[in-house]
Amino acid sequence: PKTCSSKNPSQANLQPWGNAGAAPKARWRKQDSAACSEDPCSxxxxxxxxxxxxxxxxxxxxxxxxxxxxxxxxxxxPMCRVHALLPEDFPELPAWNK
Incomplete structure (x- = not known):
């Protein structure tokens, strides 16, 4: 069996399960219209x-x-192909210590 070589450490990050348990990377932030009007919607x-x-x-x-x-x-x-999630697809879980 092959092992990861130190020459190419980024290969370990390509595993699909590498982000398991991590928080979603995409979050929505409402912007005011002045900040958004610089560029068109792609x-x-x-x-x-x-x-x-x-x-x-x-x-x-x-x-x-x-x-x-x-x-x-x-x-x-659509611009950089980073994985993105809609908030309604993964709603917040209720707090356990209420």
């Missing part, structure tokens, strides 16, 4: 002056555009 190409969201990777999209993209096309950011 999905629909309209101005980002309405209902803009930012993924954890830093890319901005219209909320409905990215929801549709993630549900119908891919579960990754």
């Amino acid at each position: 999905i629909c190409h309209d101005e980002l002056s309405r209902d803009c969201c930012e993924l954890e990777c830093g890319h901005h999209f219209h909320r409905e555009c990215i929801r549709t993209w993630l549900k119908q096309h891919s579960s990754t950011c």
